[in-house]
Amino acid sequence: MKNERSHSLFTRAKDLIPGGVNSPVRAFKSVGGEPFFAQRAEGAHLFDVDGNRYIDYVGSWGPMIAGHAHxxxxxxxxxxxxxxxxxxxxxxxxxxxxxxxxxxxxxxxxxxxxxxxxxxxxxxxxxxxxxxxxxxxxxxxxxxxxxxxxxxxxxxxxxxxxxxxxxxxxxxxxxxxxxxxxxxxxxxxxxxxxxxxxxxxxxxxxxxxxxxxxxxxxxxxxxxxxxxxxxxxxxxxxxxxxxxxxxxxxxxxxxxxxxxxxxxxxxxxxxxxxxxxxxxxxxxxxxxxxxxxxxxxxxxxxxxxxxxxxxxxxxxxRTPGFHAALEHSTHALCDGLEAAARDAGIAFTTTRVPGMFGLYFREGPVETFEDAKASDPARFNRFFHAMLERGVYLAPSAFEAGFVSSAHGEAEIAQTVAAAREAFAIIRN
Structure with a gap:
């Protein structure tokens, strides 16, 4: 993926803004590497200044429940x-x-x-x-x-x-x-x-x-x-x-x-x-x-x-059936990710409620903060970058929930699961 313009912007930002960002998690310090800079967003997708497109599971950290730029x-x-x-x-x-x-x-x-x-x-x-x-x-x-x-x-x-x-x-x-x-x-x-x-x-x-x-x-x-x-x-x-x-x-x-x-x-x-x-x-x-x-x-x-x-x-x-559809999409995503990890032989589990999910590189269940901290952060970081390379943007931290919007349809879910299968294969070794 191209990242020349994002790199240039981040270089400029670090000289003027603490850590180069206006909210700490955005800096990618946990996962490593440098953040991309958004140009625009539409539906389930973000587009960065270098022309890359991502399926977005951050949704501006939650508010874009109906998708971007509705x-x-x-x-x-x-x-x-x-x-x-x-x-x-x-x-x-x-x-x-x-x-x-x-x-x-x-x-x-x-x-x-x-x-x-x-x-x-x-x-x-x-x-x-x-x-x-x-x-x-x-x-x-x-x-x-x-x-x-x-x-x-x-x-x-x-x-x-x-x-x-x-x-x-x-x-x-x-x-x-x-x-x-x-x-x-x-x-x-x-x-x-x-x-x-x-x-x-x-x-x-x-x-x-x-x-x-x-x-x-x-x-x-x-x-x-x-x-x-x-x-x-x-x-x-x-x-x-x-x-x-x-x-x-x-x-x-x-x-x-x-x-x-x-x-x-x-x-x-x-x-x-x-x-x-x-x-x-x-x-x-x-x-x-x-x-x-x-x-x-x-x-x-x-x-x-x-x-x-x-x-x-x-x-x-408030449209009838909105949250039922959101719940269906969330389950489809999490079930698909768990199946892909299982096929790759990787310890992995998810938690989910309508429109919101968690990813953990460990066997389930995850019910406490100690359980969450026992997830493998190094493996998550590798998974994060493998998914980003395949056009899927997850929260850049092993300690952040993900979000699904009504704009995440069957095509976006299928593309995400396909990307995860490739990513799991990469991080298996």
């Missing part, structure tokens, strides 16, 4: 931007978005728009602390909730990729307020709440872990956390930035039948534009300024262009 989304953006890009005063589309979110997600009786998933999770934690009068929060090893100070303790995703389990710049006093648990461990959660429950403001969790690849909750685990939080007066916060509107229309909380106190969203509700949101029970959200004393603000929150893109995307995914 005409309905682009039309909505074009119509809206003709009236201006930002107003700094309320606009009608943010009200429509709030109506859409609260109608789709019953646990969210009120919602506040922000500009990123990180901003949403930071705000939700502030609400939890302000509403309960407590300071400690609980998070899970391998879960990533953005780069807020409280969250960079035993985090997943890019932090794991770069080998930085705790980040310099996080004050020890703040880190001490963050308690961590192993995901899917019932007894550890019970023990922690028995010891410190009266001090815990909230527990935040990716209900399906998407930042240690893709780990699903054991049967009854999320229900157990709900019961513990209720018993000890702590707030249960679902980080659905990845899973919201993807794994089911109502997100993971709808898929598993759990009612969190607060939820955070992003990705899909922006349709590819920068966006985030947090919402929950009315009595909690009513404490956010200006209704209440818990302060949070943002100049670009509820941006009309982002709202237009997100509303158009939500219209697409």
């Amino acid at each position: 005409p309905q989304v682009l039309d909505a953006v074009a119509r809206t931007m003709r009236d201006g890009l930002s107003f700094g005063v309320p606009n009608a589309l943010e009200v429509t978005m709030a109506e859409a979110i609260t109608s789709i997600v019953p646990s969210c009786e009120m919602v506040r728009m922000v500009n990123s998933g990180t901003e949403a999770t930071l705000s939700a934690i502030r609400v939890a602390r302000g509403a309960t009068g407590r300071n400690r929060i609980v998070k899970f090893e391998g879960c990533y909730h953005g780069h807020g100070d409280s969250f960079l303790v035993k985090a997943g995703s890019g932090v794991m990729t770069l080998g930085l389990p705790n980040s310099p710049g996080v004050p020890a006093a703040l880190a001490d307020l963050t308690l961590t648990l192993p995901y899917n461990d019932f007894d550890a959660a019970t023990k922690l709440f028995d010891e410190a429950g009266s001090d815990i403001a909230g527990l935040i969790i990716e209900p399906i872990v998407g930042n240690a690849n893709c780990i699903l909750p054991r049967a009854g685990y999320l229900q157990h956390l709900r019961e513990l939080c209720t018993r000890h007066g702590a707030l249960l916060i679902f980080d659905e930035v990845m899973t919201g509107f993807r794994v089911a229309l109502g997100g993971a909380q709808a898929l598993y039948g759990i009612t969190p106190d607060l939820s955070t969203f992003g990705k899909i509700i922006g349709g590819g534009m920068p966006v985030g949101a947090y919402g929950g029970r009315r009595d909690l959200m009513a404490q956010v300024a200006p209704s209440g004393p818990i302060y949070q603000a943002g100049t670009l929150s509820g941006n009309p262009v982002a709202m237009a893109a997100g509303l158009a995307t939500l219209d697409l995914i």
Whole structure:
């Protein structure tokens, strides 16, 4: 594959941008080599500046659930931007978005728009602390909730990729307020709440872990956390930035039948534009300024262009049968990859929910963060590059989930599995 223009751009970028990228995983440090630079995208495909085409299983890290550059989304953006890009005063589309979110997600009786998933999770934690009068929060090893100070303790995703389990710049006093648990461990959660429950403001969790690849909750685990939080007066916060509107229309909380106190969203509700949101029970959200004393603000929150893109995307995914088709495509992909690995004699397993999957170079099952870390990263890195050479773009880290969109049809799935058969043959030796 040609990469002259991408190489030139990366060389220029490294002199001006830390690591040459504006988000760490993009730098390919985990998998080796240099990143390609995108020129455009359409449907299930990315096209780079050197003219190479890739079947894309990153999807801008989740929001492109209907595929890239969907005409309905682009039309909505074009119509809206003709009236201006930002107003700094309320606009009608943010009200429509709030109506859409609260109608789709019953646990969210009120919602506040922000500009990123990180901003949403930071705000939700502030609400939890302000509403309960407590300071400690609980998070899970391998879960990533953005780069807020409280969250960079035993985090997943890019932090794991770069080998930085705790980040310099996080004050020890703040880190001490963050308690961590192993995901899917019932007894550890019970023990922690028995010891410190009266001090815990909230527990935040990716209900399906998407930042240690893709780990699903054991049967009854999320229900157990709900019961513990209720018993000890702590707030249960679902980080659905990845899973919201993807794994089911109502997100993971709808898929598993759990009612969190607060939820955070992003990705899909922006349709590819920068966006985030947090919402929950009315009595909690009513404490956010200006209704209440818990302060949070943002100049670009509820941006009309982002709202237009997100509303158009939500219209697409509310089409009857959308998630059933997404589930079919995800299973077809994962079943095909597992069969190809089995034929090559390579230890390999997948995890999957509608529109989201994980790849592990080890025998299954994978149910914990320790299981995920036992995957063979060197073999994944070789597989990643072999697939990239064959026009398939996977997340450039063994600790990131993959995403399927409605634009990934039978042809794209078949091409991916065929590429994987060749890639498995290469890395077998």
